[in-house]
Amino acid sequence: MLKKNRIKDLHVKNLSQLVDPHSILHHKEDLLAYDCDGFTIHRHLPKAVVFPQNTKEVSSIVKYCNENDLPFLARGAGTGLSGGAIPLNNEVVISLVKMKRLLSVDYENRRAVVEPGFINLRLTNSISEKGYYYAPDPSSQYCCTIGGNVAENAGGAHCLKYGVTTNHILGLEVVLPNGDVIELGKQGIPDEPGYDLLGLLTGSEGTLGIVTKITVRILKNPEAKQTVLAYFDRVEDGSQAVSDIISAGIVPAALEMMDKTAIEGVEAAAFPVGHPRDIEALLLIEVDGISAGIKEQILRILDVCKKQNVREVKVAESEEERARWWANRKTGFGAMGAISPDYLVQDGVIPRSKLPQVLKQINKISEESGLLIANIFHAGDGNLHPLVLFDARKPGETEKALDAGSACLQVCAEAGGTITGEHGVGIEKKEEMRFVFNEDEIQAQTNIREVFNPKNLLNAGKLFPSPSRCAEVKKEMKKIEYF
Amino acid sequence: MLKKNRIKDLHVKNLSQLVDPHSILHHKEDLLAYDCDGFTIHRHLPKAVVFPQNTKEVSSIVKYCNENDLPFLARGAGTGLSGGAIPLNNEVVISLVKMKRLLSVDYENRRAVVEPGFINLRLTNSISEKGYYYAPDPSSQYCCTIGGNVAENAGGAHCLKYGVTTNHILGLEVVLPNGDVIELGKQGIPDEPGYDLLGLLTGSEGTLGIVTKITVRILKNPEAKQTVLAYFDRVEDGSQAVSDIISAGIVPAALEMMDKTAIEGVEAAAFPVGHPRDIEALLLIEVDGISAGIKEQILRILDVCKKQNVREVKVAESEEERARWWANRKTGFGAMGAISPDYLVQDGVIPRSKLPQVLKQINKISEESGLLIANIFHAGDGNLHPLVLFDARKPGETEKALDAGSACLQVCAEAGGTITGEHGVGIEKKEEMRFVFNEDEIQAQTNIREVFNPKNLLNAGKLFPSPSRCAEVKKEMKKIEYF
Known part of the structure; x- marks a missing residue:
């Protein structure tokens, strides 16, 4: 970080007055680390990156940007997968990583207050001794921030039973795009x-305001936990087992599936656990x-799996074995690096009953595109993650992967x-919003954005299709034969 | 209902062209039934009441009102308790009771589509044979409509475990205040x-649009249910038992409390079950x-109650006994009629840990006002219902009751x-919004209303404090010594 007197840009100079002198980056070599987030296909340099330490500093930075018509956006750990933190318009990036305190914990009423840069997993680690935890568990939880989780309404494996981030947020302090500060749910009581x-x-993807304080619900650790691993020769049997477990009235905390290609990846990477390579699907339940009652639930799950021709099914015998199975699952996206130079992860949701048909359709997209597609996903809530494997060095293959990903979403x-x-939608899926919303429904949403963000300086060009592109994309939507 | 040719008012005449000829009321004697809802303290006659049969009719009525600057509002069964359906401004009331069809049920993906006038309990009755039910269960569920439940984000005894209405809504078709129709969550998938x-x-109290179709989540009937009734000599012991049950890691489906005055009422009314009259509190769990696992949970609950000096505790021995206990609880508000000519129900929420102190404070309000206050409420989620008993025939007593109710909310x-x-807030609590929101926070909300409802023709004068009254009410807020 360089001294203030070497700053040439007037705005950057003025911004540097608003924070600690070492809390601004503006040289190209420093800015390079902020040109993308977990969605690495688009890269754009920010104008500068500022690191406020409190709400007041955030507010003054935002006020300055607003008054001077400078585009700006907020950034957490930069682990987002849809490009929500990419400075498309040479934004001033407001990094919240220095606002990382756990402000208070109220065990009796089960809530905690954190700053937006507080790491997700750190919350559970901070309260686990007293027997509590924070439920939303994105796979990136060891490094992603709760502020980012709020922006993207992040999910995770255990959201099947416990719900995604929005179900765990009780209050927010928000800096509005004009710099004003409001408190939402300030009493920390649900359903205000x-x-x-x-x-x-929550889930507005950084387009309506910048969150500077978050009150979350914390939960009591479950008294008992049991984890089952089931291997299936046929993906249809695995899918049917998913439906049958839910139909049996069991609400598993998590119900994850991996297909053959995914298993190949995780077994080649950092946390192999010896899954057979010749099965078509595994379930982690x-x-x-x-x-x-836990024991009886496990017996029923084993029974369902057996009825669906499971090849092998086992219950974790120790916390250590359970942790190993989960590490294998949770590092699954990154593990694709072991079998492919690049991958693109998609994030579609389907009614659970359509699982077998949709997986078949994704296979077809894979065959047609000539690209392998691995599937690691939250089967219990129908949240698919097709991972399109490709090699960016090969000309045209990135575009092919993007097309295949988009086709999966259309399916x-x-x-x-x-x-x-x-x-989230971010940059990645903004044109695909047309797959689910019509003109009026998009308009109803952008009208709301205009109330909060009338100059559209905050995180512009995200979440909604470009107006000029709308008609075009609609035309482009090739009719896919679904059944 | 009278013939169209006898309609004198031009607007009413025009509106009558938009619906079936027998689907409009406009004579004073017909309109009297629509001058209030469950909040009977304010009464205002509507201009007319129209009964559309489908979305198109709703849309055309709304378009007509919008174009002719006629105030209008939607009404379900009129069981709302905060005055949300009262035509303060001589509104055209759009009654949705003729739109009462169950449109479809998708058991596999656990959702159903209903029209807004469909009765809450009828949904459970329609799907129970297949082993499913609809969770939100306001005490008025035998007659209130799901459309009204959406408007007020209705709760109920079992919302402790299952969440209020908003947690069960997957999609809405909405007629906007200009007559346009949009679909929200049209795929019926959570977290769009x-x-x-x-x-x-959901919960916008009929101020942003009129809901004409609702996709709700349906749940599988729990395999087992057990119900406990516990009598306490001291209200503090009952409150502590509430906290201890939750702390034990149990999430009861319902955890209700009644105090001495409430017990006196329910025992004098339609469903007495022989509760002792000399206890201070009972819990229905x-x-x-x-x-x-159900049996073990019950044993733990009994254990907690015993540790808190319970006088008597019993488990329902049959479905019939359980149903009797619930009927006694669910008709509790109306039962107040057996011991008082009038009552006003309030609806505050507190952190569970503050239960004993707040109940003491409410007692103090009762003493100071000279009015009995009964408490029947959802103790598990800290949702209090102080019932202020009064006699409207005595001059000044209605005002005294309103003041006491407001004081309870301030506490x-x-x-x-x-x-x-x-x-909901409706008319009843709109000035009390100041107890929890400041000027900017109210403004952020009314800005949103303006996007949807720019002419403020739809259900005006509800939910938010009158601008002119804001400063006044703030001044009026007497400082109550809380601890």
Whole structure:
């Protein structure tokens, strides 16, 4: 970081007055680390990156940007998968990583207050000794921030039973795009009177305001947990087992599936656990709750799996074995690096009953595009993650991968589903919003953006299709034969 | 209902052309039934009441009103408790009771589509044979409509475990205040991409649009249910038992409390079950889920109650006994009629840990006002229902009751809670919104209303404090000594 007197740009100079002198980056070599997030296909340099330490600093930076018509956006750990933190318009990036304190924990009423840069997993680690945890568990939880989770309404494996981020947010302090600060749900009580602005801000992908304080719900650790691993020779049997477990009235804490290609990846990478390479699907199933009844639930799950011709099924015998199975699953996306130079992860949602048909359709897209597609996903809630494997060095292959990813989303939408479950729309899927919304429905949303963000300086060009592109994309939507 | 040729008012005449000839009321004697809802303290006659039969008719009525600057509002069964359906401005009331069809049920993906006038309990009755039910269960569920439930984000006894209405809404068809029709969550998948307009509309108390179709989540019947009734000599012991049950890691399906005055009322009314008259509090506790584990949960609950000096505790021995206990609880508000000519129900929410202190404070309000206050409420989620008993025939007593009710809400707000859990703000609590929101926070909400409802013709004068009254009410807020 360089001294203030070497700053040439007037705006950057002025911004540097608003924060600690070492809390601004503006040289190209420093800015390179901020040209993309977990969606690495688009890269754009920001104008500068500022690191405020408190709400007041955020507010003054935002006020300055607003008054001077400078585009700006907020950034957490930069692990987002849809490009929400990419500075498309040479934005001033407001990095919230220095606002990383756990402000308070109220065990009796089960809530905690954190700053937006606080790491997701750190919350559970901070309260686990007293027997509590924070439920939303994106696979990136060891490094992603809760502020980013709020922006993207992040999910995770255990959201099947416990719900995604929005179900765990009780209050937000928000800096509005004009610099004003409001508190939503300031009493930390669910279902506040008036309009549900808390729900509106959560998952708004950084386009309505910048969150500077978050009150979350914390949960008591379940008394007991049991984890099952089931190997299937046929993906149809695995899918049917998913439906049958839910139909049996069991609500597993997690119900994850991996297909053959995915297994190949995870077994070649950092946490191999010895899954057979010749099966078509595996299920990782966890139940939790009070001890009484857990055993019987496990017996029922084993029974369902057996009825669906499971090849092998086993229950984790120790916490250590369980942790190993989960590490294998949770590092699954990155593991694709072991079998492919590049990958693109998609995030469609479908009604659970359509699982077998949609997986077949994704296979077809894979065959047609000539690209391998691995599937690692939250089967219990129908949240698919097709991982399109490609080699960016080969000319045209990135475009082919993007097309294949988009085709997967179209299949999901046409099966009565949607285009994102937990990764957000960002840049990546904004044109695909047309798969699920018509002109009026997009308009109803951009009208809301205009109320909060009238100059559209905050994170512009995200979440909604470009107006000029709308008609075009609609035309481009090739009719896919679904059944 | 009278013939069209006898209609004198031009607007009413024109409106009558838009619906079936027998689907409009406009004579004073017919309109009297629509001058209030369950909040009977304010009464205002509507201009007319129209009964559309489909979305197109709703849209054309709304378009007509919008073009002719006629105030209008939607009405379901009129069971709302905060005055949300009262035609303050001589509105055209759009009654949705003729739109009462169950349109479809998708058991596999657990959702159903209903029209807004469909009765809440009828949904459960329609699907129970197949083993499913609809969770939100306001005490008025035998007659209230799901459309009204959406408007007020209705709760109910079993919302402790299952969440209020907003947690069960997957999609809405909405007629906007200009007559346009949009679909939110049209795929019926939770957590749609884009802004959460579904959450925004739910609980917006009929001020942003008129819901004409609703996709709800349906749940599989729990395999087992057990219900416990516990009598306490001291209200503090009952409150502590509530906290201890939750702390034990049990999530009861319902955890209800009644105090001495409430017990006196329910025992004098339609469903007496022989509760002792000399106890200070009773708890009605229900657990549900898969059979395995239910028994152990019950044993733990009994244990907690015993540790808190319970006088008597019993488990329902039959479905019939359980149903009797619930009928006694669910008709509790009306039962107040057996001991008082009039009552006013309030709806504050507090952090569970503040239960004993707040109940004490409410007692103090009762003493100071000279009015009895009964408490029947959802103790598990801290949702209090103080029932202020009064006699409207005595001059000044209605005002005294309103003041006492408002004071109860102030106590809740100052204890870190809010002013409504499930009944909505409506007319009744609009000035009390000041207890929890400041000027900017109200403004952020009314800005949103303006996007949807720019002419403020739809249900005006509800939900938010009158601008002119704001400063006044703030001044009026007497400082209550809370601890």
